[in-house]
Amino acid sequence: MWSSGEVDEAAAQRCSRHHNVMETPVDVAKSADGRAVLAQVRWGYRADVNLCYLILNDMALEALRAAAQPPPRLIILREDYGCGLRVDKTIACWGDNRAGQASAPPGRFVRFYAGGDSSAVPGYWCGLRTNAAAVCWGDNRAGQASPPPGRFSQLYLRDDFACGLRADQALLCWGDSRDEAWQPAQGRFARVSIADSRGCGLRADQTVACWGDIASPPPGRFSQIYLRDDFACGLSIDQTVACWGDNRAGQASPPPGRFSQIYLRDDFACGLSIDQTVACWGDNRAGQTDTPAGEFNSVVLAEDYGCGLTTGRAAVCWGDNTAGQASAPQNQQFLRIFLKEDFVCGLRAIEVIACWGDIAATPGGQFSRIYLADFYGCGLRKTQDIACWGDIASPPGGQFTRVYLDPWEQMYGCGLRVDKTIACWGDNSHGQASPPAGQFTDLFLTASYGCGLRVDKTIACWGDNSHGQTNTPDGQFA
Numbered sequence: 001m002w003s004s005g006e007v008d009e010a011a012a013q014r015c016s017r018h019h020n021v022m023e024t025p026v027d028v029a030k031s032a033d034g035r036a037v038l039a040q041v042r043w044g045y046r047a048d049v050n051l052c053y054l055i056l057n058d059m060a061l062e063a064l065r066a067a068a069q070p071p072p073r074l075i076i077l078r079e080d081y082g083c084g085l086r087v088d089k090t091i092a093c094w095g096d097n098r099a100g101q102a103s104a105p106p107g108r109f110v111r112f113y114a115g116g117d118s119s120a121v122p123g124y125w126c127g128l129r130t131n132a133a134a135v136c137w138g139d140n141r142a143g144q145a146s147p148p149p150g151r152f153s154q155l156y157l158r159d160d161f162a163c164g165l166r167a168d169q170a171l172l173c174w175g176d177s178r179d180e181a182w183q184p185a186q187g188r189f190a191r192v193s194i195a196d197s198r199g200c201g202l203r204a205d206q207t208v209a210c211w212g213d214i215a216s217p218p219p220g221r222f223s224q225i226y227l228r229d230d231f232a233c234g235l236s237i238d239q240t241v242a243c244w245g246d247n248r249a250g251q252a253s254p255p256p257g258r259f260s261q262i263y264l265r266d267d268f269a270c271g272l273s274i275d276q277t278v279a280c281w282g283d284n285r286a287g288q289t290d291t292p293a294g295e296f297n298s299v300v301l302a303e304d305y306g307c308g309l310t311t312g313r314a315a316v317c318w319g320d321n322t323a324g325q326a327s328a329p330q331n332q333q334f335l336r337i338f339l340k341e342d343f344v345c346g347l348r349a350i351e352v353i354a355c356w357g358d359i360a361a362t363p364g365g366q367f368s369r370i371y372l373a374d375f376y377g378c379g380l381r382k383t384q385d386i387a388c389w390g391d392i393a394s395p396p397g398g399q400f401t402r403v404y405l406d407p408w409e410q411m412y413g414c415g416l417r418v419d420k421t422i423a424c425w426g427d428n429s430h431g432q433a434s435p436p437a438g439q440f441t442d443l444f445l446t447a448s449y450g451c452g453l454r455v456d457k458t459i460a461c462w463g464d465n466s467h468g469q470t471n472t473p474d475g476q477f478a
Contacts, residue, residue: 074478075453077446078117080467083125084459085109087476091127094461095469098122101138102468109135115144115157126155126162134164144175156194163194169204185209193227200227208234215244226264233262233269241271251282263301270306272299278308287326288319302339309334315346325357338372345370345377353379355389363387371403371413378403378413386415393426406432408447416443422452432463453477 074085081095081102089108097103099122109127116139117123124138124145132151140146142160150172152164161175169188177183184192187209189201198212206221214232217225220242222234231245231252239258247253249267257279259271268282268289278296280289286304294316296308305319305326313333317326323342332354337346343357351366359377365387367379376390384399392411400415400423412426412433420439428434430448438460440452449463449470457476461469 074111075442075444075451075459076112076114077444077449077451077469078114078123079446079448080469081123082444082451082461082469083112083114084473084477085112087457087478089130090475092473092475092477093125094471094473096122096467099124099139101125103137105135105137107135113155113157115162116159124157126157126164128152128155132167136162142176147174148172154192156192158194158196163192163199165189165192171201183211185211191225193225193232195227195229198227200225200232206237210244217244218242224262226262226269228264229266231264233264235259235262239274243269249283254281255279261299263299263306265301265303268301270299270301272296276311278306280306286320290318292316292318298336300337300339303341305339307337307339307344309337313349315344317344323358324360327356329354329356338370340372340374345372351382359390362389369403371405373405373407376405376411378405384418388413388425395425396423398423402443404443404445404450406445406447410447412445414443414445414450416440420455424450430464435462436460 076083081093083091083093083104085091091104091109091112093102093104095102101123108130110130112125112127115124122139124136126134126136126147129135134147134152134155136145136147138145144160144162147164151167153167154165156163161173163171163173163184165171171184171189171192173184184199185201188204190204192199192201198214200208200210202208202222202225208217208222208225210217210232217234221237223237224235226233231243233241233243233254235241241254241259241262243252243254245252251267251269258274260274262269262271268280270278270280272278276295278291278299280291282289284290288304288306295311297311299306299308305317307315307317307328310316315328315334315337317328319326321327325343333349334346335349337344343355343359345353345355347367347370348354353362353367353370355362366382368382369380371378376388376392378386378388378395380386380400380403385397386395386400386403388395392413395415399418401418402416403413405413410427412424414422414424414435417423422435422440422443424433424435426433432449435450435452439455441455442453444451449461451459451461454460459472459477461472463470
């Protein structure tokens with residue numbers, strides 16, 4: 001990287017000559033066998049500061065974060081039951097067992113996955129044993145808990161069927177044979193994306209195959225694929241975009257040009273071109289494809305609007321503005337922004353929070369992290385105290401290391417204090433905001449109960465116990 005205070009033509013030429021600016025992609029992540037590229041970046045150059053730099057798109061950042069961070073703790077909570085992976089690699093479950101979903105099989109596992117768990121489907125689990133065999137338990141009315149033999153590297157669970165990527169990169173599915181996504185295409189896959197009745201996969205040779213309730217993809221080689229409910233898009237190796245599937249709103253008709261990243265919502269999509277301008281296509285009833293001029297480093301899309309951070313770190317939004325969510329503040333620089341349905345919050349370069357839209361009032365102070373739900377938000381200040389805004393009670397005082405918000409939007413949250421004790425606030429109708437005493441290293445929340453991993457690696461739960469979901473098993477958990 002070169003940087004100086006004056007425009008340096010020689011530096012620009014060196015950057016272009018050495019890195020072929022905005023042209024030649026740089027691989028930053030590949031599949032385990034090295035055959036498929038999972039993420040790429042490109043070099044950029046800013047003449048105003050004579051800066052030669054790598055442009056990190058969302059896929060590259062995700063791959064780099066995954067490589068830098070340890071795997072997530074394997075405790076998963078559903079509405080009325082949960083399961084966890086013990087230190088000895090056995091699985092223990094607790095809570096509602098009406099379909100056998102709390103009766104984990106014996107044996108040693110490396111990972112497990114959750115499926116089903118809607119008002120119509122009780123739910124089921126599948127796990128990968130240490131020998132890479134797949135084992136499932138719970139609701140099996142459609143055969144979704146009866147996997148075939150073989151060795152698998154990844155599993156994908158839906159309501160009434162499941163699929164597994166075998167060690168040889170072939171994809172097998174089992175369960176409800178009436179579901180069109182149950183019968184995948186043939187080939188060796190590096191990456192797979194599966195929706196309720198359709199799926200697409202990026203083969204090891206970088207071609208794309210789809211199956212189920214979606215049109216066939218075009219020929220060619222792709223570096224990335226993106227699947228939504230009714231259509232899909234792919235970024236080809238020449239950086240052009242191809243889309244297929246439902247095109248009633250024009251969402252499968254991308255513009256010409258070369259792109260470094262694409263972003264999909266249900267009825268529209270946007271792309272960040274190699275010249276760092278933004279182009280959108282598809283449904284424009286709310287103006288969500290009327291993209292602004294300028295050069296952008298990143299783009300985030302909500303259901304009917306989008307926002308981006310320019311190369312100068314300004315926030316610019318477009319599309320639905322009924323709540324003011326597309327009216328970003330002027331003359332402010334942001335480190336990152338977060339979009340919800342009717343409001344946006346961003347962490348400014350000076351580490352203060354600014355929000356606009358349906359929730360605009362924000363607390364003062366400098367923040368290190370922001371956590372958002374649909375109707376409220378909380379932030380962890382640099383001084384390690386918590387501040388919240390929107391439709392949620394005020395948090396308790398003290399210093400914290402992490403904040404957890406209920407993913408079911410029941411208006412409560414919990415925090416892990418610096419002394420490793422728990423404090424919760426907000427809705428306590430089921431006792432979910434009344435945690436036990438003791439020291440913890442991680443928390444897991446649902447709408448009506450929560451669980452925590454103690455420092456001795458045992459689990460403690462609190463809140464609604466109508467199905468035994470707070471009667472936790474013994475043992476130490478990973």
